[in-house]
Amino acid sequence: MRTGYIISLVLFFPLLVVQTTIIPLVEINGIIPDLIMILLVYYAIKYGQVYGTVLGFVYGFFFDLITGSLLGSVMFSKTLTGFIAGYFSNENKRDYYLSSYIFPLIILLCATIDSYVFSFFSTIELSRNIFISFFEQGLFPGIYTAVISTAVIIFNPRKSFG
Amino acid sequence: MFRFISKFWESFKEYIILSVLLITSLIILSLNQKPEVKKVRSAAFGSFAAITTIVSDVIDISKIKSENNRLRRVNAELMIQVNKLREYGVINENLKKLIGLRDSLDYPLVPASVVSKALTKSQETITINVGSREKIRPGMPVINDQGLVGIVYSTSEDFAIIRTLKNFDLKLTVKDERSRIDGIMKWNGDELVIIDVPKTYDVEPGDRIITSDLSSIISIPIPVGIVAGISNIETGIFNQVRIKPFIDFASIEYVFVVGIVPSKQKNDLELNFYNRE
DSSP states (O other): OHHHHHHHHHTHHHHHHHHHHTGGGGOBTTBOOOHHHHHHHHHHHHHOHHHHHHHHHHHHHHHHHHHOSOTTHHHHHHHHHHHHHHTTOOTTTHHHHHTSTHHHHHHHHHHHHHHHHHHHHHOOOTTSOHHHHIIIIIIHHHHHHHHHHHHHHHHOOTTOOO | OHHHHHHHHHHHHHHHHHHHHHHHHHHHHHTTTOHHHHHHHHHHHHHHHHHHHHHHHHHHHHHHHHHHHHHHHHHHHHHHHHHHHHHHHHHHHHHHHHHTOOOOOOOOEEEEEEEEEEEOSSEEEEEESOOGGGTOOTTOEEEOSSSEEEEEEEEOSSOEEEEEEEETTOEEEEEETTTOOEEEEEEOSSSEEEEEEETTSOOOTTOEEEEOTTOSSOOSOOEEEEEEEEEOOSSSSEEEEEEEESSOGGGOOEEEEEOOOOOHHHHHHHHHHHOOO
16 A cells, blocks of 8 residues: 555656646647546545545645646645545445546546636636636536546556555 | 544544645745745756656657748748848838937847646646756746747746746736737736727727837737737727737747846836835
8 A cells, every 4th residue: 555655656747747748739729638637536536535635735736836837726726626536435436436437527527626726826807707717717627637537447457556 | 632632533634634735725825926935946847847858859859840841931931021121121220320219239039949838728837948047037038930928937047937928927018010009918718818908999800919118028029919809898998809829829849038137227117106105
């Protein structure tokens, strides 16, 4: 289990390299999938709510520090998302969630909330319609990330990643 | 008492940890402008950018051929424009001599390539491979052959973070090149807009928008975009002008940093004007 904790931290950095160099090439109208979110949700389901919350905090901290966004903004949204993803951590259903269609649905929920909460730190555009903002800033990025996360189900080796 | 605390912790530890971490995030949010935080950030993204440089170099190799073809075409078009401008320049010099006008300075251009991008719908930043070693400073404008890309936000020794025009924090004074009308342009999360433009102002779709010399951030004229449309707001006396930028932010690879910073003297004068003491 300790190996799993370390792997979850070590995997973050190469994934962040991919997120900032290769992922922008597949953007659609300014929307890109969030690979860090997929990693966070995976480990939150695997190791529980407390671990997911703390891992979200750590991921958000490094993400803010490295990419130049407002320090604390991604921290806040990823902490919240790690907490929500941890709700789905259940000893009996863990393997089922991580290897079935449920995983992309969890990703959709978490990525939508993450993107939408993050958008509040980037704007105080009160004149914008809150529902339109939800679709543009929250749901569409969430859908894209959920689609990419189906690769996890296809390639999920059950006994690896700690 | 201890049992109560222990029981309380067991029942609510997830919520307690969540609250503590969220409050910590909010506290850190309030510390963003501290010089120590900026130093740590510079060191962090400088180290990370050194790694992303390697990956982006590999990706760039695959695009070199198409980029070369595009640049050859741009070169040819620019050659024609330069010849025209050369003629205008000669005429301009003669006229300036006649009226004794002081000439504008040449600004140094520092070439750079993009090593990583952080794209979200509301905020875009890019990292380039030049920094304080090449005398890059926060506040310098960043351009490419098409127009304005953004402003330098933070620097380390070898790298710099650029906030592009697609960023809520960036508000820029721009000018309609045809009608010479000034306005404030910003990113509203979906598109670039010039806000609070009086309905009587002469702005039409297709007009070229450039940076205004009134801007304290960028006081030299740099192309920004064209007017895509005017949102006619029925109530009130102002319109909103939608701008289509010249830059395709998703495909930026090579940029130039213009070696100017906001004029402190100009800013101080403006502050004094509004200082009612």
